[in-house]
Amino acid sequence: RPDRARSASRAEFAKHPDAACAEITASLTAPRAWLSPKFFYDGLGSRLFDTITALPEYYPTRVEAEILATHQHDIARRIGERPVMIDLGAGNCQKAARLFPALRPAQYVPVDISVEYLRDTLEGLQRQFPEIAMQAVGADLSTPFDFPSTVGRDNRLFFYPGSSIGNFTPIEALALLQRMRAASARGDGVLIGVDLLKSVETLEDAYDDPLGVTSAFNLNILRHVNRLAGADFEVGDWQHIALFNAAHNRIEMHLQARRDVTVTWSGGTRRFLHGERIHTESSYKYRDEDFALLLEQAGFDDICVWHDRQDAFAVFHARG
Numbered sequence: 001r002p003d004r005a006r007s008a009s010r011a012e013f014a015k016h017p018d019a020a021c022a023e024i025t026a027s028l029t030a031p032r033a034w035l036s037p038k039f040f041y042d043g044l045g046s047r048l049f050d051t052i053t054a055l056p057e058y059y060p061t062r063v064e065a066e067i068l069a070t071h072q073h074d075i076a077r078r079i080g081e082r083p084v085m086i087d088l089g090a091g092n093c094q095k096a097a098r099l100f101p102a103l104r105p106a107q108y109v110p111v112d113i114s115v116e117y118l119r120d121t122l123e124g125l126q127r128q129f130p131e132i133a134m135q136a137v138g139a140d141l142s143t144p145f146d147f148p149s150t151v152g153r154d155n156r157l158f159f160y161p162g163s164s165i166g167n168f169t170p171i172e173a174l175a176l177l178q179r180m181r182a183a184s185a186r187g188d189g190v191l192i193g194v195d196l197l198k199s200v201e202t203l204e205d206a207y208d209d210p211l212g213v214t215s216a217f218n219l220n221i222l223r224h225v226n227r228l229a230g231a232d233f234e235v236g237d238w239q240h241i242a243l244f245n246a247a248h249n250r251i252e253m254h255l256q257a258r259r260d261v262t263v264t265w266s267g268g269t270r271r272f273l274h275g276e277r278i279h280t281e282s283s284y285k286y287r288d289e290d291f292a293l294l295l296e297q298a299g300f301d302d303i304c305v306w307h308d309r310q311d312a313f314a315v316f317h318a319r320g
């Protein structure tokens with residue numbers, strides 16, 4: 001676990017500070033200021049996210065693990081022999097590794113923005129599972145997949161757990177599913193974790209925990225942006241807000257100014273009035289039928305879905 005935090009700070013933006021700075025300038029000067037949730041994950045942010053997954057209020061990680069453990073043999077039967085398991089946004093690779101005994105992949109291909117970090121993690125994993133060929137690939141999920149020729153083409157499985165797909169709008173999620181479909185052959189599969197619509201109270205509690213871990217996670221984006229763009233955000237000027245937007249079926253996280261503040265960074269400056277917000281994350285929640293429709297629109301069929309007992313979370317398998 002600490003491994004993830006250590007290397008997440010060596011992610012892509014560290015190598016392309018100008019690109020990150022231009023992106024931050026564009027989003028902070030938009031009529032409604034926003035920041036991309038990818039900027040949550042510096043070293044401390046990755047540790048804070050790991051801590052979030054241990055909170056009783058934040059159910060998705062735990063409940064998804066329970067679904068995968070309970071149904072691993074059904075899942076393996078549907079996927080078939082020796083898949084090439086492509087793990088999108090693999091992070092510390094632990095979720096995939098827990099499925100190795102049931103899935104028995106021929107090849108494991110973790111994909112993440114930070115390849116260096118993946119290489120460290122893979123070394124240990126390769127020793128534990130010497131029979132699985134492993135190859136780390138550095139890629140950004142917002143562009144078409146372009147795998148090296150060493151990534152096998154037989155029975156590919158795209159694994160995208162954790163409700164990570166929830167950070168995309170449904171239209172962007174469809175485009176991502178289409179990129180997976182384009183990189184797979186007929187019969188290849190996807191295995192995707194999706195958070196489900198539920199009571200507003202349960203959803204808001206999951207993103208606004210009483211210990212303040214999610215608040216710290218949200219506020220930490222300002223420190224990361226201070227470093228990336230030479231900005232002068234004062235964390236104490238901002239307040240964590242999490243609310244369910246029923247019109248869009250999404251949890252939104254914002255940072256709300258506690259007073260009038262002026263923020264300056266290397267690419268610009270902006271004045272925020274007391275109460276004004278910076279939108280930092282959207283986390284879309286689905287009904288089974290809504291997500292199944294996206295899968296169908298992307299060209300997948302033979303859809304199968306597993307839930308936990310409380311119908312909090314869904315794991316989908318579908319074939320191209």
Ligand code: AVJ
Nearest residue numbers: 052162163164166167214283
């Ligand atoms: C990592 C995007 C799945 O949306 O639930 C957790 C991130 N943000 N608490 C989510 C997150 C606040 C998480 N994802």
